[in-house]
Amino acid sequence: MKSPVPVCLALSICISTAFAQKPDEYNGCQLREGALCADMNLNGLTLRGTDLANSQFSGSNLAKAQLREVIFDGANLTRIDLHGADLQNASLIEVDLRAANLANANLSGSEGTNANMQNVIARAANFQYVQFQGADFAGAEMALANFDGAKLQRATFRSANLKGATFRSADLRGVNFTNADLTGADLTGALVDAAMFSRAITKDCKACP
Template sequence: MDNLNLRLVSLAGAFAAIAAPGVMAQGQPVAWSPSYVGTCATCELSGRNLTGWTLAGANYSEAKLDYSVMRGVQAVAVNFERADLTGADMRGAVLTNAKLADAIFAGTRLQEVSATGADLRRALMHGASLQDAVMIGANFEDAELIIARLEGADMSAGNFEGAMLDRANLRGTVFNGANFKNARFNGADITGASFKDARFAGANLASVKGFAEADFDGACGSLSTRLPAEARLPLCTTTQLASRLGSDLD
């Protein structure tokens, strides 16, 4: 093959590389474009800038996304189960019905996130920022929101059974109709929070700050619910607990 043909072959290869829809990350295809729906499980994307991407329905389970920039990401029904999102910037992301179970959100910026119906069971959210987030009906069962900031967020109808909210800032947060069975609030600030019709069977609120300034209209507890001195909640009825907790009032 003469030199001219060799140069043409090289140029063709270069153009093919530029035009390729993706690159490989730990053996998995990653499309470096603003819109990607597919599989990128276990991908190494630490520190990447994914601002404005569309990931609706994509599978990023166990992916490394720590310290990535994901502002405004459209990720309806995305799978981030067991993903590492430590320190990521996800402000304004749309995570409606997302699968986030067992994911790590330590120090993650989630302000103004829309995550209605999201599954956050056992998620580690130590120090996460969720101010003004809308997460109606989200499932936080056994999640750890220690030192998390939720000021002004709407968590109505959420499931916080067994969740840890120790030293969390819940000032002005809306938890109307939420389930807090066996949840823990050690040192949490609930000043101005709304817990209308919430259920606290077995929950520990003994050391919360601002109990008197929170709204517990229609809320209920159980014989094992721990409250600050002089605070009272009526016992939950079987009807109040039936949807999630059955008839166990202990």
Template sequence: MARTRAGSSGNGSGVKGARRPEVRLPPLEPYDGGELEPDGDYDGVELRDLDLAGQDGAGARFMDCALTECALDGTRLKRARVLDSVLTGVRGVGTDLADASLRDVELVDARLGGTQMFGAVLERVVVRGGKIDFLNLRQARLRDVVFQGCVLVEPDFGGARLERVEFVDCALKGADFTAATLTDVDLRGAVELGIAAGLDRLAGAVISTGQLLDLAPVLAAQLGIRVEG
């Protein structure tokens, strides 16, 4: 069962902080049920050191579960529901979580590439540590989500809706915010802030003075301003 910890008030900036989950898992049973099944129901189990590559768990429900050091290469989890669960050290390329729902979830030290989460709904989710390349969150809805101490390479937030989302001690490289809608998004804690597209969609976000200076050349180019020494 997850408890919710209220977020910060934004240190006087007026931005509302994300509410973080504090997942408290019950005693778990080791999972020995074979391959994942579409629309399967997984409750109170730990999936540890399993090769789930290429398996089909579309529409499955994971409740009070732990996925630890599992391989998720090409694993199909479209429309899956992951609730009150912790994913630690998962790795894989091309994991399909399109239209999935994650609520009260902690994702820790993941090594993922090309993860498909377009149309997904993330609510009270913490992504802590690890590296995720080419994360596809187009048209997704993120509410009370914290990216902490992780590296995001070319994440795609195109058309997504972000509300109370924080980036804390993480590197954001080549992010795409095209057509995104941002409300109470705090980017000040990003140790690297690289935005490839969608600078015009940053209304509703807060950045630091240093970040503004770093983004100045890109902003000038977008506005057609020529800067000469």
């Protein structure tokens, strides 16, 4: 005689199935192009290659999220918490990341042409080999950030804190460092043609003009 299936087990299965999240949903956020997910707790989200272009994530918590190759083109990510997040090879073209927290985040290989990064907090963030031509980093807090090999032509770092940041072999042609703090920074091998260093602090900066 077969043992009957316990009622509690069957009920448990029904409940877990009924409340299971859809693959394209996370904590109430519909993960798609044009998503409206402002001020949400999405801590630890894991995605790869998802198209979230033109979405709204302002004020949301995506700390330590895994977002490799995700497309955020034109998205509103103002005040978002992405500290410790993995954004390797992500697309951030014309994204709005004003006042975002990117401390210790990994953006290596990402593309952020004309991104708005004003007042971003990106201490010790990894920007190696990124393509952020024309991006605006004015007023950013980026001490110890790594921009080695980055393409940053015509980007703006006005009044940014770049203490100890590295730009080794980066393309800095036409970059505006006016009033930036480059104390202890390293520009060894960087291309600095037409770059502006007016009133910049360059104490102990390697290869600064």
